[in-house]
Amino acid sequence: RQSNEVPLNFKMLIEELDKRNIKYSIICKKVSTGINAMIRNEKKKRVSLKEIKLGVEYYFNLYSQMKQIASSKVIIIDGYNIVVSVLKHKKNTKIIQLWHALGAIKKFGYQSIGYEDGINKKIAIALCMHKNYDYVISGSKEMNLFFAHAFDVPIEKVKDIGTPSADYLLKENKSMVKKLFDKYPQLKKKTNILYSPTFRSDGTDNIEEVISAIDTEKYNLIITFHPKNNNYINKTNVICINREEFLTYDVLRVMDYVITDYSALTMDACLLNKKLLLYVYDYEKYEKENGLNIDLFKELKNCVYKNILSIKDIIKIIDNNQYDITSYNAFRKKYISQLDGNSTQKMMKLIEEALW
Numbered sequence: 510r511q512s513n514e515v516p517l518n519f520k521m522l523i524e525e526l527d528k529r530n531i532k533y534s535i536i537c538k539k540v541s542t543g544i545n546a547m548i549r550n551e552k553k554k555r556v557s558l559k560e561i562k563l564g565v566e567y568y569f570n571l572y573s574q575m576k577q578i579a580s581s582k583v584i585i586i587d588g589y590n591i592v593v594s595v596l597k598h599k600k601n602t603k604i605i606q607l608w609h610a611l612g613a614i615k616k617f618g619y620q621s622i623g624y625e626d627g628i629n630k631k632i633a634i635a636l637c638m639h640k641n642y643d644y645v646i647s648g649s650k651e652m653n654l655f656f657a658h659a660f661d662v663p664i665e666k667v668k669d670i671g672t673p674s675a676d677y678l679l680k681e682n683k684s685m686v687k688k689l690f691d692k693y694p695q696l697k698k699k700t701n702i703l704y705s706p707t708f709r710s711d712g713t714d715n716i717e718e719v720i721s722a723i724d725t726e727k728y729n730l731i732i733t734f735h736p737k738n739n740n741y742i743n744k745t746n747v748i749c750i751n752r753e754e755f756l757t758y759d760v761l762r763v764m765d766y767v768i769t770d771y772s773a774l775t776m777d778a779c780l781l782n783k784k785l786l787l788y789v790y791d792y793e794k795y796e797k798e799n800g801l802n803i804d805l806f807k808e809l810k811n812c813v814y815k816n817i818l819s820i821k822d823i824i825k826i827i828d829n830n831q832y833d834i835t836s837y838n839a840f841r842k843k844y845i846s847q848l849d850g851n852s853t854q855k856m857m858k859l860i861e862e863a864l865w
Contacts (some may be wrong), residue, residue, distance in 0.1 A: 510539060510540040510567070511588055511609070511736065517756065518587060518607055521673035525857050531864070534577045538570040539563070564824060575654040578602075583863045594640040594652045599618030603643045603863035606660060607856070609788070610773030612844055615707070616800035618659035625798040626710050644859060648675065649844050655802045656840050668859065671852035678758055678780050679850040685759045691747055692755075695762050699729045700829065704788075705757065705763045710839040715790055715817065719768070719864035720747060722820040728827075731764065735772070766827055768820075771795060779841045780848060784832050786823050808843075810836040 511818050515523070515537055518619045526533050574592045578584055585605045593604055593678055599635040607754065618639055620625030628638065639660045645667045647656040657664040690697055702723060706714040723730045725746040728780070733741055744747040758777060761767065768786045778785050787805055790796065792815040805813045811833035814822055826832055 539740045540567045594637045611776040612652045615771040617785045619661045620659045641825045670855035671848045673853040700765045701729045702766045703731045705733045708737045791818045
């Protein structure tokens, strides 16, 4: 329900299902952002007529989902699904929650109930949020407990096998890199710095502060936005990537430094061994309103900066080549070291065990 397009994780699973001649159906239907905002307590004053129409369309799409689910032995979802969680299913049906991120720095799901920007408890109960799962997929043993709490499942149901997207990242993709360089030839000429802030319900992203702090004569500044954020920067000294043309996963391949915050992009950057710097200018506010699973200042010592002006300190680190690689390597070892490029095959094993 996050998109009308097939996500990367599912595209990779489809390739394997085709190889094995396993029949499948796939439904992608984006739900109204207004409905999502209501469920998450996000600060949205009104729902537009367009969103009401999308909500009605999604309601009728639920009947298609019910039909497919009733005739399936295995159901795989990548977020909350009304039909999956509310209805009772056949005894031998297996349901897999293939969450769309390898890890969770910020709290989500049941973890976030009680936080100002968290899930609305009454709606979570009414919609049986994240019920009926047989397996939940995480990216590391260190994340298992967080995922168990977020989905309200026993930790034994959490399988730290990683997502197919992790395999995509770990596999070299020369053709995509060439496509990026053809589109943005300047990426071959300077050190590349990616700034990719997470979605915030108050709309802040401190883009202007980042642009002002970076000498774009010396560095390429590349910006990507969260899928829920439709912003676009139209400035000659900034490369704002169109996500319909390039996946952030592919943009990461040609980056030297990644500046983000509480985003799951941190795990993706680590997987590609990109130097990571966290610009958490609203740390206390975010921790209070959203909640965090990881003490970033403890886990990524000297790589985390928490006031608005600290973007200048981040750039000094890059300018002077003083990156704390020791702290970074410890973080990588803890959270992504077990990912080996075989997550898709491990997923297929779970699927085939459920089928046969």
